[in-house]
Amino acid sequence: MTHKAISISVGARSMLALFVFGMLLVALSSGWQLREDTRQRAARTDAELSAIPLLYAGPLAYSLQQEHRPEAVRGLLRHILTRHNLRSVELQTRGGEQFRALSDDDAEPGQSAEFSLADSGELRLQATAATMGDTLRRDPLLRSTLIHLAMVTALGIGAALLLDRWLLRHLRRLSDQASRFDPTLPPPSLGWLEPGETRPRELLQLEQAIDHVRTSLGDELHREQSRGRELREEISRQHRALQQAERSLEAKRRELASMERHDALTGIANRREFDLALRREFKRAQRDQGRLALAILDVDHLKPFNDRHGRAAGDEVLRRLARLLAEHFQRDTDVVARLGGEEFAVLLPGFDAESAQGLMESLREAWRALALPHGALPEEAMTADVVTVSAGLAAYQPGHPYLSPQALMQAADEALYLAKHMGRDRLCLAS
DSSP, X not given: OHHHHHHHHHHHHHHHHHHHXXXXXXXXXXXXHHHHHHHHHHXXXXXXXXXXXXXXXXXXXHHHTXXXXXXXXXXXXXXXXXXXXXXXXXXXXXXXXXXXXXXXXXXXXXXXXXXXXXXXXXXXXXXXXXXXXXXXXXXXXHHHHHXXXXXXXXXXXXXXXXXXXXXXXXXXXXXXXXXXXXXXXXXXXXXXXXXXXXXXXXHHHHHHHHHHHHXXXXXXXXHHHHHHHHHHHHHHHHHHHHHHHHHHHHHHHHHHHHHHHBOTTTOSBOHHHHHHHHHHHHHHHHHHTOOEEEEEEEETTHHHHHHHHOHHHXXXXXXXXXXXXXXXXXSTTOEEEEEETTEEEEEEETOOHHHHHHHHHHHHHHHHHHOOBOSOOOTTOOSOSBOOEEEEEEEEBTTBOOSSHHHHHHHXXXXXXXXXXXXXXXXXXXO
């Protein structure tokens, strides 16, 4: 019995869908027909308004010539109003007289037209609006069809809902029971059966099927829980490994970032960082009409020193010079960099040539005080047997500007070349 009820309910749903679809098609067809009728009525009204002056021009002229002209004209206007179902008719004579006939209908105003009658004056016509509601009032067959369609639709939907509610009560109770189904709990009794209700064979089979599903799902649930615990442990291990890898990657990233900006041997700024600082400070000096000093230093005779004492000793000399530079130039704006090999640079924003020269001479005196023995100076060297440095200095300042950072750099290079040409261990200023 229950199986039959469910089958009928599915069919009832299909029939209901087809019924609603058919009613929708009928409603759309009727609406389209109503719209077309309304449009045709509007077209006919326009045609009638255009024909009225041709039909009544003569009678109007004749009525205006009668002895009792007001009554004759008003009677003719009322005839036009009634005959053509107009809302108002108004006649303005050449002599300034005005005659009007109005309809008692409270319908909305529609199309209006105004015509000039050669002998009678101006004729103004206003028709009733051609609306769908007015079309329904005028077409009893269509009105009756739509009323019966609405009644049939309402009765059909009500009957379908009532039938669906009666046939699907068992299925709804079963759906409620299934929504509370828990495979980890013992199988519940068929609580969706009403007290005293016969237990159909199909429902007993369904109860057995539910119990089998519960048992299968319970076993599968235990297996999935075990696999879930193993998976969580593995995820935890992988998470720890990932965190360790991220920390290592971050350390490498910081190391790479530092290597991009700092010299690997001495720890001070490298050529790339120095070039950026030079362009930045040069633009600032140009913009503010300020001062900017640039010194380039070079360790004298470093190659013979490396050949005599080894590359490691030469690297230590470079590190000593880098530390000395960093100790002497500690302002936030000062930039100390290794340009490559044994060549270093010092960028001093805010200093002119004279003040920068004093600082560089102080640096050279501090370097001489270290008295690092050389032991491999060429015979033509004119200095003591210690490691010395040569320096070239150029300054951007009012009255002596440079056109570009490259020009300032070239001037300092030329001053360094002059210092080496004059015997090394000295500071030369750019001209």
